[in-house]
Amino acid sequence: MQTPLLPRWGLAAAGVLAVAGVVLAPLVTDTFALLAFTVYLVMAMLALSLAFIWGFGGILCFGQAAFFGLGAYAYAIGAINFGPGAGALLLAIAVPAAFAALLGYFMFYGRISDVYLGVITLAVTLILFNLANSTSGPQYHIGQALLGGFNGIPSIPTLTLPGQDAPLEPEGLFRLVGLLLIVAYVGLRWLLRTRFGQVVVAVRENERRAELLGYDARLHKLAVFAIGGAIAGLAGCLYANWGAFVNPGVFGLAQSAQIIIWVIVGGRGTLIGPMIGCVAIQWMVTALGGQETVDTGLVLGVVLALFVMLIPRGIAPTVAGWFSRTQKAGQP
Amino acid sequence: MDLAAIFSLEVVGAIATLVLMSIGLAVVFGMMKIINLAHGEFMMLGGYVAILATNRLGISIWISMLVLAPLVVGLFGVLVERLLVRHLYGRMIDTMLATWGLSLALVGLATMVFGNTTVGISSPLAGFAVGSYQTSGYTLFVIAVAVAVLAGLWLLFRFTDLGLCARASMQNAAMAAALGANPGRIYTLTFGLGAALSGLGGAVLAPVTGIIPTIGASYIAKAFITVIGGGSSVITGSLAASSLFGTVSQAVTFAATPVLGEVALLAAAIVLIRLLPQGITGRFFKRSI
Numbered sequence: 138m139q140t141p142l143l144p145r146w147g148l149a150a151a152g153v154l155a156v157a158g159v160v161l162a163p164l165v166t167d168t169f170a171l172l173a174f175t176v177y178l179v180m181a182m183l184a185l186s187l188a189f190i191w192g193f194g195g196i197l198c199f200g201q202a203a204f205f206g207l208g209a210y211a212y213a214i215g216a217i218n219f220g221p222g223a224g225a226l227l228l229a230i231a232v233p234a235a236f237a238a239l240l241g242y243f244m245f246y247g248r249i250s251d252v253y254l255g256v257i258t259l260a261v262t263l264i265l266f267n268l269a270n271s272t273s274g275p276q277y278h279i280g281q282a283l284l285g286g287f288n289g290i291p292s293i294p295t296l297t298l299p300g301q302d303a304p305l306e307p308e309g310l311f312r313l314v315g316l317l318l319i320v321a322y323v324g325l326r327w328l329l330r331t332r333f334g335q336v337v338v339a340v341r342e343n344e345r346r347a348e349l350l351g352y353d354a355r356l357h358k359l360a361v362f363a364i365g366g367a368i369a370g371l372a373g374c375l376y377a378n379w380g381a382f383v384n385p386g387v388f389g390l391a392q393s394a395q396i397i398i399w400v401i402v403g404g405r406g407t408l409i410g411p412m413i414g415c416v417a418i419q420w421m422v423t424a425l426g427g428q429e430t431v432d433t434g435l436v437l438g439v440v441l442a443l444f445v446m447l448i449p450r451g452i453a454p455t456v457a458g459w460f461s462r463t464q465k466a467g468q469p
Numbered sequence: 470m471d472l473a474a475i476f477s478l479e480v481v482g483a484i485a486t487l488v489l490m491s492i493g494l495a496v497v498f499g500m501m502k503i504i505n506l507a508h509g510e511f512m513m514l515g516g517y518v519a520i521l522a523t524n525r526l527g528i529s530i531w532i533s534m535l536v537l538a539p540l541v542v543g544l545f546g547v548l549v550e551r552l553l554v555r556h557l558y559g560r561m562i563d564t565m566l567a568t569w570g571l572s573l574a575l576v577g578l579a580t581m582v583f584g585n586t587t588v589g590i591s592s593p594l595a596g597f598a599v600g601s602y603q604t605s606g607y608t609l610f611v612i613a614v615a616v617a618v619l620a621g622l623w624l625l626f627r628f629t630d631l632g633l634c635a636r637a638s639m640q641n642a643a644m645a646a647a648l649g650a651n652p653g654r655i656y657t658l659t660f661g662l663g664a665a666l667s668g669l670g671g672a673v674l675a676p677v678t679g680i681i682p683t684i685g686a687s688y689i690a691k692a693f694i695t696v697i698g699g700g701s702s703v704i705t706g707s708l709a710a711s712s713l714f715g716t717v718s719q720a721v722t723f724a725a726t727p728v729l730g731e732v733a734l735l736a737a738a739i740v741l742i743r744l745l746p747q748g749i750t751g752r753f754f755k756r757s758i
Contacts, residue, residue: 197562243743244743247743247746248746249742249743249746250746251561251562252504252561252562252565252697253697253742253746255565256693256694256697256738256742257739257742257743259690259693260690260694260735260736260738260739261735261739263690263731263735264732264735264736267728267731267732267735268728268732270728271726271728271729390686390690394569394573397566397569398570401566431577431581432577432578432580432581433577434573434574434576434577434580435573435574435576435577435578435581436577437570437573437574437577438569438570438571438572438573438574438575438576438577439570439574440570441566441567441569441570441573442553442567442570442571442574443570445557445563445566445567445570446553446556446557446567449563
């Protein structure tokens with residue numbers, strides 16, 4: 138058992154600090170920075186979803202963007218058809234979760250593993266991209282919502298919280314995203330401490346051994362995949378809220394690649410690492426976007442290759458390793 | 470009758486295109502159990518070499534396409550194997566991720582060097598008519614190149630010492646090494662060969678599609694799927710999977726739209742992998758090359 142970095146009271150303090158930060162940040166930042174932070178946090182939630190399925194479930198999903206995009210489209214279609222309330226939000230979680238469960242049933246009960254999982258999830262993402270791309274024209278609509286093909290769906294109504302009439306302002310959206318991210322993170326950490334979570338990790342470590350001990354590996358993987366899909370869908374919904382617009386790019390190869398890079402850089406096998414990796418990479422991409430000498434893709438690619446070769450564990454586990462070593466060295 | 474002839478030609482053309490798209494990846498996967506996700510970018514490089522050598526240096530299109538592109542990309546492949554892939558043997562997922570990084574970097578580099586515009590070259594062969602239908606003569610050339618590549622690979626694997634060593638390392642690398650083959654050198658040569666074939670494929674397909682730094686993305690998924698669908702036998706596998714996927718996508722394209730043809734190809738791949746997780750040659754034709 139690895140020694141935790143912080144004692145219990147330290148974790149509680151970190152939690153209080155995080156909540157306070159999320160609630161108070163809009164008071165001290167201007168709207169432009171706030172919008173930038175919001176999208177960082179949305180992407181961090183997407184990174185969290187893959188951190189859970191890949192880092193703990195051991196399922197290499199090349200198509201996490203599929204669930205993200207489905208969440209975004211489901212919210213957009215729901216919000217346009219029956220109002221931007223809790224219904225649309227739930228739809229944006231339920232549709233990707235159900236889709237992930239279906240796909241997971243197909244894959245895990247077919248005993249498909251590693252590279253083949255990668256192929257299938259990548260192919261699914263590309264199918265969705267192609268389909269969403271080919272829906273331009275008035276005949277492609279779901280209820281009131283025109284799908285819009287390559288141009289996507291513009292002017293999506295922003296979420297209205299239950300009991301309120303006005304849609305969320307940027308400040309409110311930031312707080313909502315921040316709080317939901319904290320809830321998702323704490324929820325996953327709690328889930329991993331339960332019996333279910335222990336079995337999930339056991340399956341990742343050795344699927345056959347877990348099955349010989351009497352656990353249904355397929356069912357556990359399916360559940361992990363569906364939960365990850367639900368969180369990615371929620372991130373997609375918040376993304377659609379942030380930009381009030383969604384296009385087939387959410388399913389693109391570039392989007393899928395980025396999510397993988399966040400997790401690699403941050404560290405597989407942790408929940409916090411990929412979120413840190415995501416914010417760091419997103420910040421770097423934004424900073425690089427401001428200049429025109431070096432291409433962003435070039436830097437991202439070199440970062441990915443270097444991390445795989447030199448720091449395969451990622452930032453968070455490596456740093457945690459240093460700490461636990463110094464702690465152990467300090468003990469008699 | 471004419472329509473049937475045209476349709477068959479289009480189907481065979483689609484199969485040949487898939488073969489050219491995937492054979493470089495298939496050689497590397499079949500022999501080294503490595504998925505090179507920078508494969509699409511190797512094809513992109515091949516396309517640039519062919520087009521730029523012809524447009525800027527005035528070299529004959531045939532020479533730059535059939536000789537220069539495979540040579541340059543093959544040497545680049547050897548370099549990549551020495552610097553990157555060599556350190557990750559036995560770590561399949563990590564190799565995939567590292568080569569994906571390489572692919573992003575190459576796209577970025579190509580964008581900086583060549584700019585984000587499509588460069589093209591006119592097809593060097595004229596069209597011809599079958600009855601009342603017009604078709605492209607270049608399709609016939611693509612088919613011919615695909616057949617030549619498959620035949621050449623078969624001869625190489627079947628009748629040369631290198632092919633024997635390569636097949637031995639494919640089956641059991643440790644045993645082959647114990648018997649005096651040098652797996653390190655074989656792997657370098659194999660990766661170079663795979664890269665050269667990717668370059669050739671990219672160059673031959675360049676007049677059809679034009680070349681842009683991001684073109685690799687449209688190749689890689691289909692190549693990846695074809696190779697995995699084919700299984701571990703290089704030649705039989707890629708021929709079988711290309712035939713299946715090419716026929717499906719072309720038939721749907723004919724009946725509906727090209728977009729649905731692509732979707733049908735991907736869906737067919739998913740169903741195939743679900744039914745045959747080891748690919749076609751993992752189940753049938755196990756002993757073929």
